Amino acid sequence: KAGVTQTPRYLIKTRGQQVTLSCSPISGHRSVSWYQQTPGQGLQFLFEYFSETQRNKGNFPGRFSGRQFSNSRSEMNVSTLELGDSALYLCASSINRRPDEKLFFGSGTQLSVL
Amino acid sequence: AQSVTQLDSQVPVFEEAPVELRCNYSSSVSVYLFWYVQYPNQGLQLLLKYLSGSTLVKGINGFEAEFNKSQTSFHLRKPSVHISDTAEYFCAVTSFSGGYNKLIFGAGTRLAVHP
Numbered sequence: 001k002a003g004v005t006q007t008p009r010y011l012i013k014t015r016g017q018q019v020t021l022s023c024s025p026i027s028g029h030r031s032v033s034w035y036q037q038t039p040g041q042g043l044q045f046l047f048e049y050f051s052e053t054q055r056n057k058g059n060f061p062g063r064f065s066g067r068q069f070s071n072s073r074s075e076m077n078v079s080t081l082e083l084g085d086s087a088l089y090l091c092a093s094s095i096n097r098r099p100d101e102k103l104f105f106g107s108g109t110q111l112s113v114l
Numbered sequence: 115a116q117s118v119t120q121l122d123s124q125v126p127v128f129e130e131a132p133v134e135l136r137c138n139y140s141s142s143v144s145v146y147l148f149w150y151v152q153y154p155n156q157g158l159q160l161l162l163k164y165l166s167g168s169t170l171v172k173g174i175n176g177f178e179a180e181f182n183k184s185q186t187s188f189h190l191r192k193p194s195v196h197i198s199d200t201a202e203y204f205c206a207v208t209s210f211s212g213g214y215n216k217l218i219f220g221a222g223t224r225l226a227v228h229p
Contacts, residue, residue, distance in 0.1 A: 004157070031215055033215045033216070035217075035219075042219055042220070042221045042222060043204065043206075043217075043219035043222075044219075045216050045217060045218070048215045048216060055215075056215070056216045058216070090157055090158065092157075092158075092215070094215060097215055099146045099163075099165055099208065099210075100163075100165055102160055103160065103215060103217070105150075105157030105158040105159070106157050107155070107156050107157045108157055
């Protein structure tokens with residue numbers, strides 16, 4: 001069974017641009033959540049999607065948005081990039097939204113904003 | 115609000131020695147607790163989790179953790195470490211009110227195993 005796939009693996013953008021990151025969950029998983037990882041702030045929850053609906057959102061500005069498609073694939077978008085958006089963006093999937101389920105993480109997309 | 119504090123940012127240890135990575139949490143509601151490991155250039159992998167029941171939880175790769183409600187701690191232990199255990203370890207918490215897949219992570223502990 002394939003794991004969680006995130007594309008692209010690396011991305012370089014300049015300030016003011018916008019970027020879209022993609023996440024393909026494990027087949028059969030309906031929940032996809034996103035996390036930002038930086039050396040200064042650590043791992044922070046961005047948002048979670050389940051059955052194409054946003055179920056939970058972290059404390060990030062409106063420049064960060066996401067969506068989920070009917071096949072459970074998810075995208076996140078960051079508009080008007082800032083230097084501080086440079087981070088590893090991790091996607092995780094699970095079958096449902098129960099605490100006894102295992103959350104599977106992808107290897108992440110490393111975004112560098114110049 | 116919930117928070118997680120990992121008391122050590124770095125833990126150096128010699129191979130085959132025991133290790134303990136410390137984690138304390140703060141929450142006004144019942145929580146579920148997790149330990150994740152991150153190897154270089156990879157995502158996170160679940161080591162173990164505490165949902166309810168026995169306070170001693172066994173995970174993969176010989177790790178175990180003990181939930182202590184009175185001390186609000188969830189320390190991770192391994193009796194004998196290997197070079198391959200070198201990685202960053204994250205303690206995390208979630209709750210029903212927070213949304214189960216909304217994990218609050220600690221800052222991480224970098225475990226360095228030396229020969």
